[in-house]
Amino acid sequence: MTQKTISLNEKAYKKMKKLKKKGESYSDLVLRLCDAQEQSDEEDILLKLIGSFKEDADYWEKVETQIQRSRNAHLTSEEGE
Amino acid sequence: MNYLLDTGIIIGLLREIPTIVEKYRMLPQGRSTAFTAYSLTELFEGLNKLTNLPKRDAQFKILNIIIDQFEKKNRLFALTRSQADAYSKFKIALERNGTPIPVMDLLIGTIAIERNCILLTTDQTHFTTLKTIAPQLQVEFW
Numbered sequence: 001m002t003q004k005t006i007s008l009n010e011k012a013y014k015k016m017k018k019l020k021k022k023g024e025s026y027s028d029l030v031l032r033l034c035d036a037q038e039q040s041d042e043e044d045i046l047l048k049l050i051g052s053f054k055e056d057a058d059y060w061e062k063v064e065t066q067i068q069r070s071r072n073a074h075l076t077s078e079e080g081e
Numbered sequence: 082m083n084y085l086l087d088t089g090i091i092i093g094l095l096r097e098i099p100t101i102v103e104k105y106r107m108l109p110q111g112r113s114t115a116f117t118a119y120s121l122t123e124l125f126e127g128l129n130k131l132t133n134l135p136k137r138d139a140q141f142k143i144l145n146i147i148i149d150q151f152e153k154k155n156r157l158f159a160l161t162r163s164q165a166d167a168y169s170k171f172k173i174a175l176e177r178n179g180t181p182i183p184v185m186d187l188l189i190g191t192i193a194i195e196r197n198c199i200l201l202t203t204d205q206t207h208f209t210t211l212k213t214i215a216p217q218l219q220v221e222f223w
Contacts, residue, residue, distance in 0.1 A: 044114065045150040046086075046105070051097035052143045056136065060096050063127035064089055068204070070123075071183035076172050 082112045085158070085193045087202035088120040090223060092127075095143075101203075104223050115156035115198065119188045121148065160188065164195040174214040182207040194218050 008016065020029045053060050093101035108114075124144060131137040151157045160168060168191040175181060182190075186207040193200035199219040202208055212218045 043150070043154075045147050046091070046094050046114065049143060049147060050094050050102055050105075053092070053095035053140060054097045056131075056140070057096045059131065060092050060127065063123075063130070064092055064203075067088055067123045067127070071185045071204075071207075074184045075181040076175050076184055076187055077181060 082109050083196065083198040084108065084112060084114045085189070085196070085198035085200045086114055086116045086120070087189055087200060087204065088116075088123045089203035090201045091116060091120060091124065091147075093203065093223070101223055104201075113154075113156065115158055115196075116151065117189050117192055118157060118159040119185055121157070123185075158192050158196065160192065161195075164191055167191050167195050171211070171215055175210070178214060180210050180213070182210050187211065190215070190218055190220075193220070 016026065016029060019033070020026065024032070090101060090105070094105055128137055128140055128144060131140065148157065168187060171187060171191055171194075175187070186204065189202075190200065190208055190211045192198070194215055194217055197219075199221060200208065201221050201223055203223055205222045208218065208220050208222075212220065
């Protein structure tokens with residue numbers, strides 16, 4: 001398999017060394033971390049559901065305004081004892 | 082890196098506001114995101130005011146999918162006992178400063194501080210005020 005050389009700074013190298021398992025190559029480690037990241041992205045349900053309320057974007061814009069109004073109407077009190 | 086999403090960010094993603102979507106996609110890899118039960122009350126209120134019932138039901142399902150996922154990962158937060166104590170101390174400090182902020186913002190801000198999360202919000206004014214008495218608050222204004 002073709003090999004590629006990349007350079008790491010000392011901090012990145014130390015972090016990788018710490019994460020590397022016994023018998024694992026640095027290539028294996030990078031692949032393991034990338035797979036974990038891909039899995040983590042897949043599990044970010046908000047990424048998957050971006051735009052789900054787009055059809056009612058105007059309605060939800062009004063909701064946001066109402067939320068802001070409601071928050072502003074319920075302030076912590078101005079003076080202590 | 083842990084991020085706490087304010088209600089406006091969640092709505093912005095669901096509405097597909099380009100600036101919010103772009104920034105969300107740019108969050109660092111390996112991040113963890115969460116939101117609060119207080120944001121949930123605002124989202125449910127928005128849903129329950131929808132008069133088109135089929136739409137409301139469809140959006141309820143979407144919101145429940147999101148909630149299930151965040152609950153499964155223990156990423157749906159409410160105040161714990163010690164955080165409630167911290168909330169009260171921040172509230173007193175704001176009162177003594179004569180700078181009240183919305184109760185909801187203080188609840189969400191306290192959770193961000195106490196859980197060491199970076200708060201992502203569209204509301205600059207009040208969280209800037211909170212930061213004056215709690216400089217440890219990490220916040221990004223989107």
